[in-house]
Amino acid sequence: MNNTNKLKIFNDPIYGFITIPNALIYDLIQHPYFQRLRRISQMGLSSLVYPGANHTRFHHALGCLHIMQKAIHVLRFKNTKISSEEENALYIAILLHDIGHGPFSHAMEHSIVEDVHHEQISLLFMNKLNVEFDGKLDLAIQIFKEEYPRKFMLQLISSQLDMDRMDYLKRDSFYSGVEEGKINSDRLIQMMNVVNDTLVIEEKGIYSVEKFLMARRLMYWQVYLHKTSLVAELTLTNTLKRAKELHQKGIEVACSESLEFFIQNKINLNDFTNDILHKFAQLDDTDIIGALKNWQNHSDFTLSSLSKMIINRDLLKIKLNEEKFSTVEVQNLAEEFATANNLNLQEAKYFVFKGKIRNQAYSKIAEPIRILKKDGTIEDVALISDQLNLRALSKQVTKYYICFPKVLIKN
Structure with missing residues (x-):
């Protein structure tokens, strides 16, 4: 009988202690496909500019898992119904969202294989793992493929204000030493709510959203597109x-x-x-x-x-x-x-x-970041922000x- 303790705790320099919520998540983390992420750099060749930027996709995935746990806790506290099956599916989907990255992350995305995006390979890995784990990833795959009717769940995984972006901005800022990328993810998560199965940010969190978008713009010019x-x-x-x-x-x-x-x-x-x-x-x-x-x-x-x-x-x-x-x-x-x-x-x-x-910090075409106003109406953050530069962030800037x-x- 295997008596391995699967409720492990990781010590993370960004969030402190990260707890593995259950045995299935532990087994997925232990799988060789996921352990490979320890050997995939999060920021490609950015360490040639910022010597501290040597963290990995493994770090990032665990960070995303951690803040997803926080988000689910906050949303349940605000009376959003999330079943235990849905909770676990969200954990699996965010944990595995980057598992398809090749060497040096984005640097070689279209040169190792022919025009295949890492999300497509992530889905292939998830389907393969689903077979190995007897269908326990079914719901996670549905959410990942935008096939689950509860829209806010996909928004937590992939949107203009998702757990992925929240972690990589905070983490990459920390490891690169670029202060301009710092965001207050705790505040953003505390301000989250769900209206008609759509993710919204309460109006009092609008300044945190503005800071998040500005940080993203600065990190792209100063780090990712350095x-x-x-x-x-x-x-x-x-x-x-x-x-x-x-x-x-x-x-x-x-x-x-x-x-x-x-x-x-x-x-x-x-x-x-x-x-x-x-x-x-x-x-x-x-x-x-x-x-x-x-x-x-x-x-x-x-x-x-x-x-x-x-x-x-x-x-x-x-x-x-x-x-x-x-x-x-x-x-x-x-x-x-x-x-x-x-x-x-x-x-x-x-x-x-x-x-x-x-570089485009905020897209008007993509799913907007919605602000829940005090009168109960919902607006696109770019339309109600009093920061003129926030509207400018939705303009695509091209450099040659x-x-x-x-x-x-x-x-």
Whole structure:
């Protein structure tokens, strides 16, 4: 008989003690699919900018579980009926919402596999776990897939003010040391309520919502879209693309068995058998770091140089601008680098390229953050806030970038 105590407690630097609510949640946390999140960085390559940002998706998932417990407690106190089955389904859904992330989180989302979003892979993992756990994830999957009629439950999992965003803003701010990202998640949760099965924030919590949205905007520009993090992630993506290209040409590219499979095969969502899902579950940050260390010494100049850039943090120069960079400028820089290093133009474009980034703290198109006013009416926070800049946050801001080797910088 197994006498393992499954009601464990984690000591978290953000919230203090996090309690596992029941044996099923413990068993899910113990599963190798979930334990893999210990080896997936929460903030990709942001540690190249903020040295403390080395926390993992495992940290984040547990944090989300903790604040979901708080939210359910508050909503029940305010007479929202939540059954024990629904409670457990919410715990499972928020715990597993990020289980489909690949190495370095978003950095390689569309390069390990072909245009498959991490949420889609998370659902594949949840379905596989549901088979292993005899259907105990049925309700969690319904909520995750937006198939459960109680709308507020999905809003707690995925919305413009969900448990995911509340935890990652607070956690990433803490580990990066960026004070501007601090939010008062306790206050936000205390102000939550449910009206007609829709999540609302009581009017006295509107300033906390405004602070939350401002913090999100600042964290995106200052951390998630920081130009050094951005160029590091783009370089990592190009490195993997080059490895795949070399393999297609019949050139050996040594790496771990799990990474080798995805370099050698083009995998899209329809290809995800249980066997391929298991192979994906073997991938984590260590596969990528190990490969980059090997590839530094590869005979291919492009693969070797890109790998060294990340390992040694000697990255490409990146410039941001409000206006688009011209194709002619990119072409000229690529030709200059190609000539200097005996490369063809296609190879040079691994080092010289342009693109754009977008930031929108609050979307008018997505499900709004609803404020419950004292007279019982409900309004979109952007319409009733007295902060003029809050309305500006719903405007999408686009910036354009160009990346190129530092040796091309003109004196």
